[in-house]
Amino acid sequence: MRDTYAAVMGVSTRNWAGNQRCIPAEVHVPKSTEDVATVVREAAEAGERVKVIGGAHSFTDIAMTDGHLLSLDAMNRVLAVGGPDGLDVTVQAGIRLFDLNEELAQRGLAMPNLGDIDKQSIAGAIGTATHGTGARLGNIATTIVAMEIVTGDGSIVRTDEQNDPDLLQVARVGLGALGIVTEVTIRCVPSFNLHAVEAVEVLADVMADFERVMHDTDHVEFFWMPGARRCQLKRNTRTDRPAEPQSKVSYIRDKWIGENLAFGAVCRVGRRFPKAAPKIAKLVTSAASERELIDRSDRIFASPRHVHFVEMEYGIPLDAVPEAIERVGSLVSSLPFPPLFPIEVRASAADDIPLSTAHGRASGWIAVHQYIDTPYESYFQGVENIMNDYAGRPHWGKLHFQTASTLAGRYPEWDRFQATRARLDPTGTFANAYTDRVLGPVTHPSS
């Protein structure tokens, strides 16, 4: 019944991968910051919990609740463009990245870097430290220069580089545990094109020169199917050259048929006949396309994803990646059920946000995926064991098995985050099962 009500209101109660769902006590679609504040105030007075769901693209239960579930889908407007160079754009926090990218493009602006999809809300993306690739670039949260937040008692606080900058620094990656973000100001860049070159290369060559490869181009990532000799490298370089986009026909061939329809069919066969999976995996790599094009940055960064999967991603020190990849390769050969998806490797710069997965260190990202409804537990657990040896930090929105006690030591500013949480949400209004696991209860500095 409540599920039906949520559907009528257009609010997701399950995530994109379909591996998380919840039955909220009540759903709300506020239209303003004041509406949000009222819901939170009343819930807090009644001792009830509150959670926002953004684009529902996290693989963990981070956005799930049995309390009040809010969708900020109706709070999706661009509010102002300003700042010293006209690069600071203030938006309501429910705006999805695909809408944001269009709004920015119309104003001659762009996000400096993005991940590989654009379905997330801006607040959901920053809240889990969502990142793209680029060894000299930070994650999306590092672009935030001001925020408006509804705190645990329904108060509205604003923070920017002059006004409570300490709060701004911490709250950019808040895991939804500090408050409801209602507005953010993003420091954008003038819009730019990317020259995309996709090629198939020998993994050993890439590994032998890994750090140079990751630094040589603005945005580099590669996909490797364990067991295969070669990997698919994607290099995106900023360019002043005009767009030379793919024709509609070749876009449909590469992105819809190759990366989705055909790949989905291959995965279904692999799930049904796991013994054939390693051969199928090699087929996938050999079928990887080589292509070259120039297009608007956001159109190059994001791709359609219609084959559903679950994912785990770890950030480790950049220089540890080649050894870790080799170990993941060895692990895969001993698994009872082989992975049907390639491993994805990316890089990003260090930042100063306490619970950012790239806090204080240049990071290499190793992401492992498995086709939906296919065994993944021993694969992901094995990969996590390897990542533990490098003090790996799991992506907050992707599957992992860590707890507050295993994570605290991996974040030098863990206590600073917890002190901010105690200040903004002293009674745990924004807690849920996920924050209970990965952050523990709200702890007050004196306790």
Ligand SMILES: Cc1cc2nc3c(=O)[nH]c(=O)nc-3n(C[C@H](O)[C@H](O)[C@H](O)COP(=O)(O)OP(=O)(O)OC[C@H]3O[C@@H](n4cnc5c(N)ncnc54)[C@H](O)[C@@H]3O)c2cc1C
């Ligand atoms: C196909 C796919 C591709 C992906 N690609 C990438 C990638 O390239 N790089 C990467 O780093 N990650 C990637 N992700 C992970 C994804 O970016 C994160 O999980 C992100 O948090 C999802 O954003 P969302 O809007 O869907 O948030 P949700 O999953 O709905 O929520 C995430 C968290 O944000 C909180 N939240 C949402 N809105 C607010 C608000 N207004 N105020 C306070 N808290 C809020 C929620 O309560 C929850 O705690 C991918 C996921 C999928 C499914």
